[in-house]
Amino acid sequence: MEGLTKKQECASAFDAHHAPSKAIIEQCVHCGFCLPVCPTYVLWGQEMDSPRGRIYLMKMASEGAAEMNATWVSHFDSCLGCMACMTACPSGVDYGKLIEATRAQIERKTERPSGEKRHRRFMFENFTQPDRLRRMRLPLLVYQKLGLQTVARGLGLLKLLPKKMQTMEALLPKIGPREVVAQVTPAVGTKRRRVGLLLGCVQREFFSQVNAATVRVLAAEGCEVVAPQEQPCCGALLVHAGEEAAALVLAKKTVEAFERANVETIVTNAAGCGSNVKEYGHLLRDDPVYAEQARVFSAKCKDISEVLAGLEPRAKRQRLKLRVAFHDSCHLQHAQGVRLQPRALLSSIPGLELAEIPEAAICCGSAGIFNLVQPEAANALGDRKAQLIQPLEADIVATGNPGCILQMQSALARDGQKTRVLHTIQILDASIRGESSGSLLR
Numbered sequence: 001m002e003g004l005t006k007k008q009e010c011a012s013a014f015d016a017h018h019a020p021s022k023a024i025i026e027q028c029v030h031c032g033f034c035l036p037v038c039p040t041y042v043l044w045g046q047e048m049d050s051p052r053g054r055i056y057l058m059k060m061a062s063e064g065a066a067e068m069n070a071t072w073v074s075h076f077d078s079c080l081g082c083m084a085c086m087t088a089c090p091s092g093v094d095y096g097k098l099i100e101a102t103r104a105q106i107e108r109k110t111e112r113p114s115g116e117k118r119h120r121r122f123m124f125e126n127f128t129q130p131d132r133l134r135r136m137r138l139p140l141l142v143y144q145k146l147g148l149q150t151v152a153r154g155l156g157l158l159k160l161l162p163k164k165m166q167t168m169e170a171l172l173p174k175i176g177p178r179e180v181v182a183q184v185t186p187a188v189g190t191k192r193r194r195v196g197l198l199l200g201c202v203q204r205e206f207f208s209q210v211n212a213a214t215v216r217v218l219a220a221e222g223c224e225v226v227a228p229q230e231q232p233c234c235g236a237l238l239v240h241a242g243e244e245a246a247a248l249v250l251a252k253k254t255v256e257a258f259e260r261a262n263v264e265t266i267v268t269n270a271a272g273c274g275s276n277v278k279e280y281g282h283l284l285r286d287d288p289v290y291a292e293q294a295r296v297f298s299a300k301c302k303d304i305s306e307v308l309a310g311l312e313p314r315a316k317r318q319r320l321k322l323r324v325a326f327h328d329s330c331h332l333q334h335a336q337g338v339r340l341q342p343r344a345l346l347s348s349i350p351g352l353e354l355a356e357i358p359e360a361a362i363c364c365g366s367a368g369i370f371n372l373v374q375p376e377a378a379n380a381l382g383d384r385k386a387q388l389i390q391p392l393e394a395d396i397v398a399t400g401n402p403g404c405i406l407q408m409q410s411a412l413a414r415d416g417q418k419t420r421v422l423h424t425i426q427i428l429d430a431s432i433r434g435e436s437s438g439s440l441l442r
């Protein structure tokens with residue numbers, strides 16, 4: 001048991017399995033430095049929807065002074081898990097560990113309404129399985145290519161669908177050709193590293209061009225790239241939603257797949273997945289078989305921008321005359337502490353002008369499944385971000401997470417902006433391949 005003594009456990013609303021750590025809860029000195037960066041506090045100004053308020057609610061529950069009733073749960077459901085509060089906190093409160101433990105308790109100890117349960121099950125069963133996502137590609141391709149999407153949106157027919165389906169439809173990516181990444185891609189020239197690539201689920205099926213660009217750039221920079229085809233979903237969505245048991249199964253399979261690949265570094269290019277796999281050591285900490293393997297695995301994981309920042313550039317960057325606004329994904333900037341490296345990559349491209357988006361610390365509203373389960377709040381955050389981007393007159397918004405790409409595309413379109421949203425690595429890949437700026441804008 002973690003966080004609770006035997007006596008506290010009797011009074012606590014939490015069960016004994018990985019209860020939110022009392023020691024971390026006590027580290028919060030209620031200073032409020034985290035409030036201005038917390039998206040839900042920014043939107044609603046309610047103490048209980050701030051990091052400080054949520055930590056207080058955890059404390060009350062752990063002391064048996066609050067029940068885990070629907071109101072209590074709602075304050076945690078509305079947390080985006082963006083970790084902006086961790087970056088802002090001068091006391092080093094590890095809110096990430098607290099919210100992960102709290103959410104697992106909620107899923108074990110409370111019962112969600114049946115409609116909500118069905119919706120969550122649909123997302124977890126489909127979004128964590130690449131083969132199921134692949135089967136969705138054809139109907140979606142037909143829907144888009146035959147112009148049915150344009151007609152349905154234009155005539156307002158989507159309003160006839162249930163709200164949850166409307167929300168998903170609004171976030172659909174543009175379905176393009178599926179680019180398959182080889183099991184092993186040799187380095188161009190002398191090999192400098194042998195790296196593995198985490199393919200992701202949504203990334204693999206709906207942003208396969210991002211994986212393909214990642215492999216090309218790594219190879220051009222002298223890396224042999226191994227992409228184990230048997231790797232499952234890493235379980236990020238499940239961990240962030242408190243579905244601990246299912247997440248552990250996927251974590252173990254992922255560790256095994258990369259052990260067989262025998263690589264020095266495991267490259268991630270989806271910030272949500274990256275922050276998850278870097279925490280496998282914690283997730284599997286008390287597993288008698290996998291604890292040590294998971295710790296070793298996590299220590300090898302790096303975002304693509306971190307990997308490239310550690311390699312002296314070898315491939316020549318060609319000129320791209322573009323103005324690019326960089327959008328920090330929360331799971332990159334707050335959860336992984338990666339802010340400078342993607343900016344440095346973009347700045348290394350001749351002709352490219354980098355623009356900073358104000359309020360960079362605040363989430364765009366994507367946050368795993370947040371924009372599907374809390375669409376009003378997610379849209380409000382997306383709209384706020386779109387309005388901050390508009391005066392920058394950028395050609396492209398660059399970011400490092402597929403969820404942010406979908407959320408920003410949808411928010412910019414709602415605001416009538418035509419700015420494209422791309423992964424940072426796609427821009428670097430285009431520069432190395434000598435493509436024109438125009439090719440990125442189509």
Ligand code: SF4
Binds near residue numbers: 038039051054095
């Ligand atoms: S994780 Fe984000 S939404 Fe949740 S309390 Fe922290 S800042 Fe607020």
Ligand code: SF4
Binds near residue numbers: 052
């Ligand atoms: S900044 Fe840290 S210590 Fe201060 S209220 Fe927020 S979580 Fe607590």
